[in-house]
Amino acid sequence: MALVGRLEVKLAFFLGLVLLSGRAQGNHHGNAPTVFDVTEYGAKADGQTECAQAFTQAWNAACKSNGPSSVVIPSGTYLSGEVFFHGPCTHSKPITVEVHGTVLAQSCISEFANGHWISVEDVDGLVLKGPGTLNGQGEESWQYDTCGGKSTCDFPLPPSIVFNQVNNSIIQGFNMVNSKGFHIKIGDSHNFTIQGLNINAPETSPSTDGIHISESDLVTISNCTIATGGQKCISQDEGATNIITSAINCIAPRP
Numbered sequence: 001m002a003l004v005g006r007l008e009v010k011l012a013f014f015l016g017l018v019l020l021s022g023r024a025q026g027n028h029h030g031n032a033p034t035v036f037d038v039t040e041y042g043a044k045a046d047g048q049t050e051c052a053q054a055f056t057q058a059w060n061a062a063c064k065s066n067g068p069s070s071v072v073i074p075s076g077t078y079l080s081g082e083v084f085f086h087g088p089c090t091h092s093k094p095i096t097v098e099v100h101g102t103v104l105a106q107s108c109i110s111e112f113a114n115g116h117w118i119s120v121e122d123v124d125g126l127v128l129k130g131p132g133t134l135n136g137q138g139e140e141s142w143q144y145d146t147c148g149g150k151s152t153c154d155f156p157l158p159p160s161i162v163f164n165q166v167n168n169s170i171i172q173g174f175n176m177v178n179s180k181g182f183h184i185k186i187g188d189s190h191n192f193t194i195q196g197l198n199i200n201a202p203e204t205s206p207s208t209d210g211i212h213i214s215e216s217d218l219v220t221i222s223n224c225t226i227a228t229g230g231q232k233c234i235s236q237d238e239g240a241t242n243i244i245t246s247a248i249n250c251i252a253p254r255p
């Protein structure tokens with residue numbers, strides 16, 4: 001009995017080594033990134049289950065993994081409150097977030113105590129890509145806007161994505177609709193590329209500006225369609241340097 005037990009332990013140990021070395025080798029060759037599928041962390045594509053925690057947990061696992069990693073939101077409709085994609089990460093670059101489905105923000109602004117929907121912070125080498133959609137579901141909150149038309153505002157409605165200290169990163173090829181506040185805010189970031197975004201909110205929505213940049217250097221924005229009710233498609237604040245834009249289709253209201 002004891003002998004069999006020991007053999008089993010040895011066999012398990014040996015198998016463990018084989019598995020571990022296989023994994024390490026996969027990472028070593030730097031081929032496919034390790035995938036972190038949000039549905040494996042509890043996200044449900046039913047449009048009703050709150051998924052923010054699952055998204056954040058999948059990100060944290062990817063962020064702390066070895067080698068390139070990819071957080072995947074598969075096709076389907078997801079509902080979420082505040083999401084935190086924060087570093088610092090230990091992965092080797094890039095860390096990719098692929099949005100295939102549609103993500104709906106909770107419509108009630110009281111769900112956004114930190115003043116944003118998706119917060120991306122302290123990350124180097126992010127790739128955020130589509131082809132999916134981030135829907136801010138701002139319709140119910142626009143009536144509470146106190147910022148429309150003002151250049152500074154104390155209580156802005158939550159932006160859909162806030163990037164803070166995000167370097168050497170690319171966001172591309174997805175759709176953003178009906179943000180509560182600004183669609184994208186970029187601050188304190190370096191070398192940021194935005195390509196092929198389609199940003200849309202009704203002309204009557206207040207303060208739903210497209211992309212706002214401050215305290216950032218080398219932000220390249222190209223091939224985007226931006227049609228909102230905000231003041232500006234792309235706006236620059238203090239400390240925005242080397243902002244390069246091309247092929248921006250700014251439909252509404254004003255360039």
Ligand SMILES: *[C@@H]1O[C@H](CO)[C@@H](O)[C@H](O)[C@H]1NC(C)=O
Binds near residue numbers: 087165166190
């Ligand atoms: C981003 O770049 C700035 C300026 O070079 C640096 O201070 C900061 O630590 C960098 N952040 C990350 C997450 O790499």
Ligand SMILES: *[C@@H]1O[C@H](CO)[C@@H](O)[C@H](O)[C@H]1NC(C)=O
Binds near residue numbers: 167168169170191192
């Ligand atoms: C900007 O970031 C991209 C993507 O990580 C990288 O390929 C490129 O070399 C960076 N450019 C500069 C000037 O740092």
Ligand SMILES: *[C@@H]1O[C@H](CO)[C@@H](O)[C@H](O)[C@H]1NC(C)=O
Binds near residue numbers: 197223
């Ligand atoms: C522009 O962006 C759209 C997605 O909005 C994409 O389908 C198209 O290939 C892009 N064009 C170029 C020239 O990059």
